[in-house]
Amino acid sequence: MDISFQINGTLRSVDVDENTPLLWVVRDVIGLKGTKFGCGKAACGACTLHVDGEAVRSCSYAVKYAEGKNITTIEGLGDADNPHPVQQAWMEEVVPQCGYCQPGFMMATAAMLDKTPNPTDEDIDANIVNVCRCATYYRMRKAIHRAAELHTANAQNS
Amino acid sequence: MSKEKKDKKGFSRRKFLVRGAVGIGVVLGTGYLTRSIWRRGIAGMINTAESPYMGDTKTPPLWFEVTAENQIILHSPKVEMGQGAFTGLAQIAADELEVDVDRIKVVHAATSTGNIDGFGTGGSTSISSLWMPMRELAATMREMLKNEAAKALNTSPASLQLNNGVITGGGKAITYGEVVAGVQEWEIPKTPPLKDLKDYKFVGQPVARVDLADKVFGAPIFGMDATMPDMLYGAVVRSSLIGAKYKGADTSKAEGMPGVVKIVKEADFVGVVATSRMAAENAKKAISVDWEVDRNWESEDIEAMIQVGQGDPVEIQKKGDAKGLLEAEEGLITAEYKSPIGAHAQLEPNGAVAYVEANKATVMISTQVVEITRSEVADRLGFSKDQVNIVPTFLGGGFGRRLHTPNAIQAAVLSKAVGKPVKCFLNRKEEFQNDTFRPPTHHVLKARLSEDGLIETIEHNVSSGDVMFGSALTPGFLDPIVGADIGAWRGGMIQYGAIPNFRAVSWRVKLPFSTSWWRSLGLLANTFAIESFMDELAIKAGKDPVQFRLDQIQDDKAGQRLKAVIKAAAEKAAWKDEVVDGRAMGFAASTDANTPCAHVVEVSIEEGEIKVHKVTCAMDPGIAVNPDQVRAQCEGSIIMGMSAAMYEQMKVKKGALTPTIYGPYQMALMRNAPKEIDVVLLQNDDKPGAVGEPPMGPIGAAVANAVFRLTGQRLREMPLQLV
Amino acid sequence: MKKTLLPILSIMLLIGSVSIGFGYSEKEGEELSRSSVNELPQQEQNESLAAFNTMMKVLTHKRCVNCHPAGDRPHQGEDSHVHNFGVRRGPDNHGVAALRCETCHQEENNEFSGVPGAPEWSLAPLSMAWEGLNRIEIAKSIMNPAINGGRSLEETVKHLTEHELVLWAWEPGVDADGTPREKPPVPKEKYIAAVKKWAETGAHIPTE
Structure with missing residues (x-):
């Protein structure tokens, strides 16, 4: 079945079983590997991406729901020349260790900051519940607060 | 890629x-190293040996x-x-x-x-x-x-x-x-x-x-991101049950399924190759396997096996006459501690992309054992090692889980069967049930105090499943020489060298499921037991637990380095042995692979749960080549150690290891992580030492010791749960 | 991609105004019962009570109560444990900014992940908390427009018998481990018939 959606600003059409998890379409059909498989059960958050600006765990999201929607993955969040504030903060605080779970955390954080631009520690605890086995949480928290500063500054400048 | x-x-x-x-690897003689004195000698040597580079x-x-x-x-x-x-x-x-x-x-x-x-x-x-x-x-x-x-x-x-x-x-x-x-x-x-x-x-x-x-920026650098042209997707059927032996499979339902390219039946497993991951997973579910299972294990069975006094004891450390002095009951202080089965739970599952051609094989894989993986793939394919090229990728977490990666063999076998590159990965349930777990442990500690309130005699007995024994890393002939499993007793020796009499004994238990290397090996559980007991003894002696430790450390170089980190942690944290504003501090220290480390934690109880607010860590790894990354390792090790000590445990139910998913396998999340981690780095050695594991040692005991000060509850079992 | 707070705020205001508009008192709510049960013939009384019993076997089941929690946290599973990962209710009963119900739950069960799904997957509002209530108290809350979202008896019956999120209870799918979730102890058709029967016979709530 043909399903069409925008992904990182590009219109894509894919011919796959409509119940295929979006994660596998993004990774194996479209070839964007930044969105990770961790559990396939919507439990770890490694596959988090944005659908119409909302954080979605793509391993548990049938691709049919993506029809006509706007998807953003870590590759579309920003790049080295134009990093998203979250990515900028992640680099400033040198957050990643193994790095595998980090795209999911950054996507969840970006979704949170869009709605909660100045999150408290309690907001962070309630919103960011992904799993990081290297346990980089201490630096992540610092990076999230830093990202909020950068995000606010960007909003004021634009 | x-x-x-x-x-x-x-x-x-x-x-x-x-x-x-x-450098050159240590060569051990094999002839006459069977007596306990030799074993203790080896244990002591291994405990302090620097691991050399063992490459070509x-x-x-x-x-x-x-x-x-x-x-x-x-x-x-x-x-x-x-x-x-x-x-x-x-x-x-x-x-x-x-x-x-x-x-x-x-x-x-x-x-x-x-x-x-x-x-x-x-x-x-x-x-x-x-x-x-x-x-x-x-x-x-x-x-x-x-x-x-x-x-x-x-x-x-x-x-x-x-x-x-x-x-x-x-x-x-x-x-x-x-x-x-x-x-x-x-x-x-x-x-x-x-x-x-x-x-x-x-x-x-x-x-x-x-x-x-x-x-x-999400670059495709991990094993699971690897691709090859014309790549197909594989899946291998695994049993949920402990000890299940593959006897054969009915694959008739899977054979005609959409996307299925080939069903591959081997003597020891059955797998499927398909055009997509989902097609392979769907076909896998349709395969009915005949498993032979001897016994349906339960957690109680495992707990009954892990008991000091059962299995083979090996004395790994001895000074004075600890055994004799602890025979009399009077004044004897004893306590028992336990730790559960721990999962690695690294985020990237195990798997590989393999392409087997007529006379060569290429395997892209995230593994900690490149050489062993090459040998295993070569053996299975009947190739020489030179015909197999292992291309390592970045690892989505290691933690010891990838010190054996036989999944490369399965990907290679599937690839050979279809003549195309095949990507084959475990799913999360399989990952949880086929882990090489951190073994459960049981510890018995005994001590007697002298009249001046110091330790006259102390003994640590640890019963543990295997860590090194039976692992891919160590040849089996080493087992009887070394005697005790060096992974199981890591951190199990008494580090307070000024105590006149001490002894450590390791009891080996072979469990029915795979147990092996888990970040810091036995260090977390052994230090939890010994350093909790040290806290109990300090309280019995009426002494400040920090000073109590300092008073019993020998004065050689290792002792001086240990004293320095203990003092540095206590000073930086403004150590106080009292409850202030509903918060208490806890202290513990350990030495692992020549790197001493001490933690002071600050804990309160919130909504009935233990909350760790701050960890002050002092560590001396020698030269810190990158102090920021040494700090990062301390931060990660501390929180991962907290996670294991406070939340995590695998159980055995109806023959299967459980749970099989994050969440039910409870781990530390953002909200559980301390908001403050203060790392003090000392560099009292002229070379870089171990960094990634030593900071895990003291964390469990430090938290338990703080909880005792706060609540009066002495938690002697991981995961730490308030009554 | 970016969403302003404005639409969310306006939706919240709308919800607020709706509930204000239907601000009945509890007494008025009870008046939804069309007649006193004592006026019915004995047989019909018995049927009404039986229907009530059947209906409440469903409404007190964990498939319903897990998402009618008394506090800030949804429950899940056959043992009704607090939802993993500290998931919260949020201001609109759909979770918080980056952890919406819809972050994981879609309009259908997901057979690959074992994550359950149905249209409008969310928590019942706090006013409709059933956790800790007995069946009498739950029934009263259903019949009280002050807290049931301003539903009339007819609308309540429609909700109980036609809403896809309610009927999901009979198609609860499998959990993460692949184990089928327990269904309510009464078949769906029998439950629907019981709700209707109960409503037809006066929607009487027994005193104990």
């Missing part, structure tokens, strides 16, 4: 071979390449699993090569071209084992470049100036890349004198991780 391939097309490079001047020392493997664009490519024999090895190695090489760190690109050495460390990557040895080899290699290469540049510039090597990849002399300049392009035969000089530590520009500095951008 695809990115690297593209780069290769664009570059015209010459292989630049440098002979490695490296005979042939000149590929260490460095210089591209025409003047970039230096460093082929790392250690894999990058988050510990920061690539960054540290780049710093070391940059200093001796007189280039900036960003001129060096670090890649994983493939077995076809690079050097392989037979030991693998683990045991907190990535930097410590390569500290001297990497300096010598880089310095040698620098001299080779200078010698050739001198010829090209028609001047003497001594007159040359080196500045970030450009060599000037005699009024002219030439880049490293240009030098390399003009040389056919290299002369390898004697290893030159190494630079003085104070002259290093990058070693000792908090250089940003070299893999930072890749990891922040």
Whole structure:
């Protein structure tokens, strides 16, 4: 079945079983590997991406729901020349260790900051519940607060 | 992966071979090392031995390449699993090569071209084992470049100036890349004198991780991101039940399913190859396997096996007459502690992409044991090792889980069956049920105090499932020589050398499921038991627990380093042995692989749960090549250790290990992580030591000790749960 | 991609105004019962009570109560444990900014992940908390427009018998481990018939 959606600003059409998890379409059909498989059960958050600006765990999201929607993955969040504030903060605080779970955390954080631009520690605890086995949480928290500063500054400048 | 391939097309490079001047593995005699005194000797030796680099020392493997664009490519024999090895190695090489760190690109050495460390990557040895080899290699290469540049510039090597990849002399300049392009035969000089530590520009500095951008922008660098042209997807059927033996399978339902390319039946497993991952997973579910199971295990069965007094005891440490002195009941203080089965739960599942052709095989895989994986794949395919090329990728977490990666074999077998590249990964349930778990432990501690309130005698007995024994890393013939499992008793010795009588005994239990290396091995559980007991003894003696420890540490170099971290942690945390504003502090210390570490934690009880607010960590790893990444390892180790000590446990129900998913397998999340972690780094050694595991040691006991001060509850079982 | 707070705020205001508009008192709510049960013939009384019993076997089942929690946290599973990962109710009963119900739950069960799904997957509002209530109290809350979202008896019956999120209870799918979730102890058709019967016979709530 043909399903069409925008992904990182590009219109894509894919011919796959409509119940295929979006994660596998993004990774194996479209070839964007930044969105990770961790559990396939919507439990770890490694596959988090944005659908119409909302954080979605793509391993548990049938691709049919993506029809006509706007998807953003870590590759579309920003790049080295134009990093998203979250990515900028992640680099400033040198957050990643193994790095595998980090795209999911950054996507969840970006979704949170869009709605909660100045999150408290309690907001962070309630919103960011992904799993990081290297346990980089201490630096992540610092990076999230830093990202909020950068995000606010960007909003004021634009 | 695809990115690297593209780069290769664009570059015209010459292989630049440098002979490695490296350490040699310890050779153990096997004839007569069976008596306990020998075993204790070995235990003591292993406890303090530095792990050498165990790579190829005979042939000149590929260490460095210089591209025409003047970039230096460093082929790392250690894999990058988050510990920061690539960054540290780049710093070391940059200093001796007189280039900036960003001129060096670090890649994983493939077995076809690079050097392989037979030991693998683990045991907190990535930097410590390569500290001297990497300096010598880089310095040698620098001299080779200078010698050739001198010829090209028609001047003497001594007159040359080196500045970030450009060599000037005699009024002219030439880049490293240009030098390399003009040389056919290299002369390898004697290893030159190494630079003085104070002259290093990058070693000792908090250089940003070299893999930072890749990891922040989502580059496809992990094993699970690997692809090959025309790649198919595989899946292998696994049983949920402990000890299940494969007897055969009915695959008729799966055979016609959409996307299925081939069902592959082997003597020991059945798998499927399909056109997509979902097609392979769906077909797998339709395969009905005949498993033979001897017994349906339960948690109670396992607990009954893990008991001090059962199995084979080996005395790993002895001073004075601890055994005799502890026979009398009077004044005897005893306590028992326990730790549960722990899962690795690393985020990237195990798997591989393999392509088996007529007479060669290529496997892309995230593994900690490149050499072992090559041998296993070669054996299964009937190939020589030279016919198998293992291409290591970045690891989505290691933690010891990838010290055996037989999944490479399965991917290779599936690929051979279809003649195309096959990607085959475990799903999460399989990952939880086929883990090489941290074994459960049981500890019995006994002690008697002297009249002056110090420890007269102490004994630690630990019962544990295997860690080293039976693992892919160690040949079986070592077991009877070593006697006790060095992984199981890691951290199990008494580190307070001024105590007149002490003894440590390790009891081996073989469990029905796989137990093996888990970050820091026995350190977390053994330190939890010993350092909780030390706290109990300090309270019995009416002494401050920090001073109580300081008073019983011997005065040699190891003792001085341990005392220094204990004092540093207590001072930085403003240690107080009292409850203030509903918060209490807890203290614990350990020495692991010659790296002493002490933690002070600050804890309160919130909504009935233990809340860790702050951890002050003092650690002495010797030279910190990258202090920022040493701190990062401390932070991660502390929170991962908290997670294991406070939340995690696997159970056995109806023959299966459970749970099989994050959440029910409760782990520390953002909200459980301390908001403050204050790391004090001491550097009282003249070389880099272990970093990635030692900070895990004291965390469980430190939290339990704080909880006792706050609530009066002495929690002697991990995960720590308030009554 | 970016969403302003404005639409969310206006939706919240709208919800607020709706509930204000239907601000009945509890007494008025009880008046939804069309007649006193005592006026019915004995047989019909018995049928009404039986229907009530059947209906409440469903409404007190964990498939319903897990998402009618008394506090800030949804429950899940056959043992009704607090939802993993500290998931919260949020201001609109759909979770918080980056952890919406819809972050994981879609309009259908996901057979690959075992994550359950149905249209409008969310928590019942706090006013409709059933956790800790007995069946009498739950029934009263259903019949009280002050807290049931302003539903009339007819609308309540429609919600109980036709809403896809309610009927999901009979198609609860499998959990993460692949184990089928327990269904309510009464078949769906029998439950629907019981709700209707109960409503037809006066929607009487027994006193104990």
